[in-house]
Amino acid sequence: MSEASIFTVSQVSNYLKSLLLRDRLLQNINVIGEISNFKLHKPSGHIYFTLKDSQSIIRCVFFSGKNKNLKFSPAEGMMVVARGNVSLYERSGYYQLYVEELKPEGIGTLYLAFEQLKEKLQNEGLFDEKNKKPLPLIPRYVGLVTSPTGAAIKDFLTTLKRRFPCVQVIFFPVPVQGVEAAPRIIEALRRLDALKILDVIVLTRGGGSLEELWPFNDEALARVIFAMNTPLVNAVGHETDFTIADFVADRRASTPTAAAQLIAPEKGELIHRLEMFENRLRNRISGRLREKNMALDFLARAALQQYPRDIINQGQQRIDEHWQRLMRIIAYNIKLKGAEIRSYEEKLSALSPLKIMGRGYTFVVDENNRVLNSTSRLREGQDISVVFYDGEANCRVREIKRKTSLDNQLDR
């Protein structure tokens, strides 16, 4: 290449870029440093930042396609390890690290421990759905394991009381962060589980940093939760914070308030549901009674139309029976009641249809035994029967004399 050769800016950039891309080390490199100038570009989701140490900085870009599986929130000043490749950004003429993966350093080791424990317990089946115990529909006795101070217990108790004010809470105070927390929580859970009267136990605390939530990633705690006989609801942190205890618990709630909502249904709703059942029962039984009444009415009407004779006969027979019973009673009581009883006897006998028929009343039926109560239903030459109290006479109609409507009016 001669000294006189002249290159364009782009040619130089391209040449440099090709050099960088050919370098094996630069194509897959881990860089440790502190985050600064952190920017999340909202519309695209790309993340821009620089990594720095005491002497130098390097620009980094973390594209949205790569950063969507990020398991922590990077922030200013955080020590991280970024893996990626170094290349040249021709437009601005500077080199930068194109990040493939970002891990927090320091808490990064905690994070790794979390991931490893999670995988181990998962493989052992501690998170399996088939081992999850169902929550009771309504709890009577609720175990509560949390700190006696702070918003968590307040939120939980307030919500529980508002929704379902007929439970007894057995509260076991524990520290919820620090080295003491995990062993004390384990003791609390063991002792509450051993009570055997609790319908559900709630383990809860408010949100916090990964370090603060660390006791809930304790392996021994996970194993104790798994072995418990009482259903456990774990509600640690906020919606986005997951701990090992969340995975092994029978149910996870995102917040203390959500835990209260999960274990206790709204009492009003339950009462409403009961009332619906009650109404269905009532409707059904009154429906049945209505049906039966209608059937009875129908039968009675049909019977009246078809068998008037029969009804009269049966009625008479029953009257006779009652009469005889009364007579026996009267005869029995006559010595005691005397004149009083006799007056009843007279009243009763005056009411007897037999007595009425005995006084000369009869009724007329046609050849089908239908009672005839009007001349309008008669025709000359028709065969009819006149029914007496002691028999009947078969007759033929010779002549019909109808009252005129004027006669009717005069009669009134």
Place this chain on the structure above:
Amino acid sequence: MHEEDILKLTYEEALKKLEEIVEKMENEEFSLDESLRHFEEGMKITRHCRKLLTEAEFKVEQILQNGELEEFIEAEEA
């Protein structure tokens, strides 16, 4: 079901039984006598459920170090 057996039911069991009875009454034909019997049983179960929902009052007790229970009073906000 006998009265004593109903009183032994948990809320879940009672509700399940109630649902069964209501559905049976709605979907099957019974004599009036049987219907009334089911109705009475259903009403007894709803009474029991209602009692389970209302009889206890809200109470928070704290387990002390010696294992005894003491009523827990929430700290007032400062």
